[in-house]
Amino acid sequence: MDFVRGHSGIHMLLAAEQQAQEIISSARNLKTSRLKQAKDEAEREAAAYRASLENDYKRNVSEDGM
Structure with a gap:
């Protein structure tokens, strides 16, 4: 009986793993x-x-050029 119980315990451990x-x-x-x-x-x-900074830069450049 101990063999069956131990075998069952091994299956439970494998399933848990x-x-x-x-x-x-x-x-x-x-x-x-x-x-x-x-x-x-x-x-x-x-x-x-990055796009926002680039737009700000372009706007500032165009304002300075006027």
């Missing part, structure tokens, strides 16, 4: 997705800021 690996994998994928989203958002904000 499998579940833990799935949870960790899911968390890593979510983290990667969030980092990509944050990077994309930062790039959009930087591009918008």
Whole structure:
């Protein structure tokens, strides 16, 4: 009987390990997705800021030229 009980315990541990690996994998994928989203958002904000500065510069140059 001890063999059957021990064998059952091993299966439970293996199942728990499998579940833990799935949870960790899911968390890593979510983290990667969030980092990509944050990077994309930062790039959009930087591009918008750069365009704003460029527009300000062009406006100042055209005002000085008049």
